[in-house]
Amino acid sequence: MPLRLYNSASRKKETLKPIKDGKVGIYVCGVTVYDLCHIGHARSAIVFDVLVKYLRARGFKVTYVRNFTDVDDKIIERSKKTGEDTITLAERYIKAFHEDMFALGVHDADVEPRATEHIDDIIDMIRRLVEKGVAYVVDTTVYFSVEKFDSYGQLSGRRLEEMVAGARIDIDEKKKHPMDFVLWKGTKPGEPKWQSPWGEGRPGWHIECSAMSCRYLGENFDIHGGGRDLIFPHHENERAQAMAANGVNFVNYWIHNGFLTVESEKMSKSLGNFITIKDALQLYHPQELRLFLLSKHYRSPLDFSRSALLETRSGLIRIYRTLQRLEEMIGPYKGNSKERTTPSLSQSDGDRLKSNFVRVMDDDLNTAGGLGLIFDRVRDINRLLDSSSQGEDTKSQLVKERRDLLSCSKVLGLLEVEPSKFFQQITKTPPEIDTDEIERMIQERRKARNEKDWTKADAIREELSKRGIILEDGPRGTKWRLKAEGSTKSLKKEVS
RNA sequence: GGCGGCAUAGCCAAGUGGCUAAGGCAGCGGUCUGCAAAACCGUUUGACACCGGUUCGAAUCCGGUUGCCGCCUCCA
Structure with a gap:
């Protein structure tokens, strides 16, 4: 039995057949670095970490690329609040991301490109789209024309007419079609900017991933992953840009992980149930988080x-x-x-x-x-x-x-x-009792047991239990261990 | 409104046509132990939402019903 993966594009499980025998190129959408990562990011990171580790264990030579989006509206907005420049802000959260991943045992990707380091690649791709007539320029903004790309909507299973019909889409007078999206955005004062054929500006959200994935993995590569929510519009648009620009198929297998809810509710800042990885690590051991996040199939929703x-x-x-x-x-x-x-x-x-x-x-x-x-x-x-x-x-x-x-x-x-x-x-609270004293009490209890003074022996065991020490009598003497903090059993004792 | 997903024991969760439907957690009983703990064994009335259909045979495929959820707008 070969390895089969569910491909979001075909909505079926398919046998993985790499483009180059024995080699797999995989690109996963990383994070936009404007805030700390939450446990939803952790799920995605761990799922793809496992995929990469498994592929390697199965003998594939894997090139794993995971990007950082370090120029974006949200970053600019945040930098205005904190007073930092966007580069410093992004750098800070990239560092936090690496700390989180290290703690969770998630390996670094082979390549971790940043959007701001690939502005040339991005501009080049946009230029080709404009030359091919798939993109058009209005003032200093470049738009992608969805009507010029035949299979637009194929990945997410949508049709343009349906999307427009049900739409709560902002009417933008400059767009030829309501679903057209920005490739290059003209600059506003105080924002990061780069020189381009269309004036000073910055890339739109989707183009960076098309440019960077093709840069490192080729115009057509094996696996592209990310959270379910990215299917539309992000991945749909990435696909459209790359295929229109390169004229070849973009991604062979689209893999998307399911969402995480928290106590049965969608995680959102407004509900106040937004759990960062750093918060979670305060409460749970990284191994617990990993075991929990892998205990359900990666495509299913999971309640934290x-x-x-x-x-x-x-x-x-x-x-x-x-x-x-x-x-x-x-x-x-x-x-x-x-x-x-x-x-x-x-x-x-x-x-x-x-x-x-x-x-x-x-x-x-x-x-x-x-x-x-x-x-x-x-x-x-x-x-x-x-x-x-x-x-x-x-x-x-x-x-x-x-x-x-x-x-x-x-x-x-x-x-x-x-x-x-x-x-x-896992037992973070250090016992308020030193090991010498534990050993002394165990010796005392052993003496009592030898004299069959069960009352005394049990009293000592009970005393240690109150201080969080569990005793285990075995054929080779008595061992002790710390009561695990927050285990179901000790929690029950707190409740009753 | 459009598109998609899910429904398996007290709880969590594998299994997508055919041996006694994995595993975990919790509870209960037993073995062990002076008693415990841990471990092991057993067990939790027939666990596959409901109604039809296809089939020799369905949790699994098809249609319908109910319920829950996601996406369609930034989002892992």
Whole structure:
């Protein structure tokens, strides 16, 4: 079974056939840098991060391009409020974006072009559109003429007549057709500007992506991605510009991720439920956010809620506990350098988990299905750990099962944290009790237990529990751990 | 108004014609434990919105109904 992806343009799943055998070019619309990124951006970034990692694991050589829009109305508006110039403002939010992505474990793209660095490419593309008569100039503004491009509306499944009919479109006297859009905008005082054949001005919103994607990936490339909302008008217009200018097909596969709601409501600034990635990282561990965001298919809508994230946490803790038990049994994971960076997954993989993982992921990146397999494997490993036979055979099997588990989770950017570190990070509040005292109390309790003084032993355990310490008695003595903050169970105790 | 999507157990969520419909969370019962915790096993009355149709056979395809949502304007 080859890799199949849902193509928004055909509204069907299609087998991925790269233009150049074994190589994939992918362009994803990045962010307009006028504000902090929110968790919706995080979903999009993580989905395409996983797509790229998966493609690489499946042996494709990927060129991943993700742009920054650093000149735009909203940036100009914001810079007027803050008093910064637009370049400084954009630079600040690009830095914030990189911080967020790093925290979430999202890799940098291979190329991260900025609109302001490609003004020449943009002007060149507009010039060709004007020369071909697909664009026209009014004063200092250049418009794209939608009527001159036959398949306008094909990507989003709209027809011009329908759009005009139902429209709440601003009537612009200068436009020949209401749906025509701006390629080049004449400058106003105080705005960023560049010299062009049509006077000083700046690019329109859509043209930069056409220019930059073609610049780095060629006039016709494999995959173009972004959020669902970008299908119209942004991607429709990008497609129209590029195809009209170059005269060849633009993108072979359009991939769009679904939207995120917050507590069942659309995320918007007016509703006050706008959650930035930085906010989310205050409340949740990056691994929790990743697991949560990948727990539903990327095209479906997903509701971000407190209760859903706490459920996610419970599941994640279970997996990391297993990883920790594994470390105690067979030592820390030491993959070779290739396994650690780019795991390799193939259809004919001997391991049941890996071959099944490839089977579900090949079907339009079914991360939810893949996670199901990962949880299956965790249970298998726990069974082995519980079993009485703990000889060398069991150990070597555990080594193999963990290696294959981590190869799969690596593609999802999960289980990458050292277990002990994970538990440290997830229990942010440091205990108001030092470890020496914990050890002392455990010794005291052990003495009581040896004397079968259960009342005293239980009292000590209860005292530690109040301070957030959970004790676990095992065959090799008593272990302690911190109660996970905000887990469903401890939340219930707070409520009752 | 136009276009599109969704409806699977208490909750979240895979599965798009055919073995006993994944997995997670929560609850309950059991194993283990002095009791717990963790883990494991079992379980949550027949879980596929409703009505028709196609088919030997449908959660899955087609038509209709109801309900929810998105886009059509900046938006990941």
